[in-house]
Amino acid sequence: MLYTSLERDGALAEIGFRLGLEPVWPSRISHQIHAIGTQTERTLHFADVPALAAFGIDTDRYSSFDYNACQALAAAAHFMEFDGLLVPSARHRSQNLVVFMDRDAATSLEVRSTEDVNWAAWRRASKR
Numbered sequence: 001m002l003y004t005s006l007e008r009d010g011a012l013a014e015i016g017f018r019l020g021l022e023p024v025w026p027s028r029i030s031h032q033i034h035a036i037g038t039q040t041e042r043t044l045h046f047a048d049v050p051a052l053a054a055f056g057i058d059t060d061r062y063s064s065f066d067y068n069a070c071q072a073l074a075a076a077a078h079f080m081e082f083d084g085l086l087v088p089s090a091r092h093r094s095q096n097l098v099v100f101m102d103r104d105a106a107t108s109l110e111v112r113s114t115e116d117v118n119w120a121a122w123r124r125a126s127k128r
């Protein structure tokens with residue numbers, strides 16, 4: 001599986017959240033962010049967090065580290081031959097695209113651009 005975000009800020013929020021859990025923000029860490037193109041044909045789409053409730057996701061715990069229900073939902077979607085999931089980000093007001101790498105959508109992946117992440121600027125802009 002490849003976890004992506006449809007928005008640059010959504011991707012940064014996901015990684016920034018994890019980095020923010022450290023007792024001290026890592027000062028020497030460097031990352032790059034990539035704009036990736038792909039074409040999916042059979043993607044299971046959940047418009048918002050409440051839409052996940054009918055599939056066993058505890059929406060009150062969606063942003064927690066309890067991934068069991070989400071992983072079960074992904075396994076079911078994979079079994080049903082979807083090529084990915086479009087789900088709401090738990091960290092940002094954007095959508096995340098999860099691509100199953102053993103499906104045709106993976107063969108269409110194309111890195112369109114790459115840039116270094118300026119974490120100091122991101123932290124100032126997001127007030128973290």
